[in-house]
Amino acid sequence: xxxxxxxxxxxxxxxxxxxxxxxxxxxxxxxxxxxxxxxxxxxxxxxxxxxxxxxxxxxxxxxxxxxxxxx
Numbered sequence: 001x002x003x004x005x006x007x008x009x010x011x012x013x014x015x016x017x018x019x020x021x022x023x024x025x026x027x028x029x030x031x032x033x034x035x036x037x038x039x040x041x042x043x044x045x046x047x048x049x050x051x052x053x054x055x056x057x058x059x060x061x062x063x064x065x066x067x068x069x070x071x
Contacts (some may be wrong), residue, residue, distance in 0.1 A: 001048075004041040012038070 011034070015022055023035050031038070 004038070004045065007038065009040075012036075016032060 012023075020026075022032075024031055030036075
């Protein structure tokens, strides 16, 4: 995640005022090579956040169930 944050901080954010062709090749209708990994990185980050939330919810459920048993 640090790698993608660095990419964002050092390459993407400072160039947001550039024309879209800086990031995207209109001829091929694809992101430029150095930005190709970015959508996958965002998807992986979202999946990680969902997995983390699901794990937290399950952990809270288990703790509550144990507390109920110990009463």
